Amino acid sequence: MRSLRFGLPIVVLLVLSACAGNNGTGGQSGGSSFDPSSISGTVVFTGWQASKDEGVALQAALDGFKAKYPKIKVDYQPIATDYATAMAAKFSAHQPPDLFYVDSFVSHDWIEQGLLAPLDDLASSRGFDTGQFYPGFLNAFKGSDGKIYGFPKDGNALGMAYNSDTLSAAGIQPPTTWDELVAAGQKLTTGGKHAFCLSSTLDRELAFIYQNGGSLFNDDLTKSAVDSDATKQAITWYLDLFKNGYGVRPKDLGDDWCGTSLGKGKVAMIFEGGWLDPFMKSTYPNVKYAWAPLPKGKQEANLGFTVSYSIGKDSKNKDAAWVLLTYLTGPDGMKIWTQGGVANPSRKDVSAPAGKEVLVKGAEIAHPWSFIPGFSKINDAFNNAMTAAIEAKSDDPTKIVNDTKTAIDQALNS
């Protein structure tokens, strides 16, 4: 029954995207002389791999590519650990792979260093429509010059994962607003058990700051905007969840991250992204949980995490890399890559895999988790001040905001 219900829209979408693909090819042959099927050569392609399932899904997408473009050979060379270090060596030697992953968190550092090739001109002259990407994902790879340096290979927004049994036993519905969330926290925090596992880091809390109308930067990322009442209120609200004992950090439970705490049944709700699903499937297959949208603050907002496929400035085989890039981030390749459930689509014209609808919907309101060069220091400043506040059982946002502002000013001026 279940597979039939979700199967039908997928078939419809398959047909639709096939038509879209044809349109794209039509545009290309009319507009320019670039014909992807005439390109040949070898593309050296590098990324990391989080799980075996990911490898299987990627291989399926690469098989699809091989069938469509038999003249191009793909030489896949995944990097097992320390991706940034390995890539730094390749960039320094002026021998980067032709196509590779770039994490949105470091994209601006890599763009500013001139490591990546801009893609806008190619996209417009070769007729690749970037309008289908969710802006919250695509904009993560937009440099300060306004050019795009990578297309998102997939994307994740945050959602609320909850233990269905615990919630129904307590007779409560998944909270939809901040007030309902606090009420649920109060009800579910009993007898040494905590309602939520909360990450104390900026990569979760910023979603709630956005929901309250706060922000880190002004719109064009040229000035700090963290010192606002909206931001402070949101931080206080978040700190209160810790202070009241409704929420605890995973390490306070002895866990490495909130997924483990949910799996072990220590908490009822966590705020994570689609990466939770493969983890739960492999580690805690018997725990019943479901996704709900992030409870809404003053406004709906979410945080988008993504990784791009990018071409290096010094990449040797750029044309073949372009063909692979546009296949994998185009509707056909992305459908194959995401249907196994290891990733969620970054394009609006690829439908959500079954069970991921909530998370994909979050992408529509997502702000990119990607800011300015040197952002890691800002992130560290925020996280360290948060840790200090939680340890002191305080809900005073002053030091957190001040430290973050100092770090932002320093990053902007260096």
Added chain:
Amino acid sequence: MAAPAASVPASRRTLGRDRRQEALAGYGLVAVPMLLFLVFQIGSIFFAIYISLWKWGPLGPTGLNPFRGIRNYQTILSDPIFWKAITNILYYAVIWVPLTMAIGLFLAVIVNQKIRGQTFFRASFYFPAIASSAAITTLFIFIMGPEGLFNGVRQALGVNPIFSLFGFPSNYNWLGESRTAMNSIIILNAWTTSGTFMLFYLASLQSISHEVYEAAAIDGANAWQTFWRVTFPLLRPGHYFVATVAVIGALQLFDQAIFVGGSGGEPNNALTTPVLFLYRAAISDFNFGYAAAVGVILLVLIMAATLIQRRLFGQAPSW
């Protein structure tokens, strides 16, 4: 010029030629590693000093105005996190170096006795030093976690009231709270490194001649006096060597810090060290020039510390 050379006896001339050839062969053999040393060690130090004056990335100078002069250094010195890293590492060095030296010396003196199973004790004290720091730190993270072995043991021993006097609840997260994270690392490293220091001290202990002990015995010194009046002062070269190695190692603390606290030095920068700070700049931000400047500062710091120690311990032994 030629005349005196001609007057040198034939035998001495052959010796001179032999010596020259020997010297040439010696220099020839030394030249290869020396060249590698000059290029890869000394050369890279100078290159690091050079790029520390630039905004420098994987592809070389970056941006419109890449030359930064001393501005990288100014930014570092005005960064509170860098000073936190320096404070952390000084605290670590001040506690960890004497503690580990004391344990190492204690173990060395014990295993230097003629006791049964001497080899077994030497091996087992040294054993933690050969385990990989990644593996041993990972184990330590589990041991010191809220539901870890350490908390379990103190629960079982019933000593929790004493701990709660100091404000440590029964499920305290030793590595996750900023006030105990660094102290826990100190204990971990004192345990793993004392075996190495034991070996160093053992070598020094065995180089002390028996005669001085016999003289002390004849003078009626007891074991305690012998240790403090004879052994300890005569170990001075050993102290110098161990202290120098220890301080250099302490100032370069990195592995345990990054395994426990990640590259962010969590919790609350309690585990941020200068090398971790450098790593962050280089690998997270690809800001090689800035990272090189941190490296240069660290080089100056370590050299200064070593010179000070040389002044304190470094005179030639007086016996």
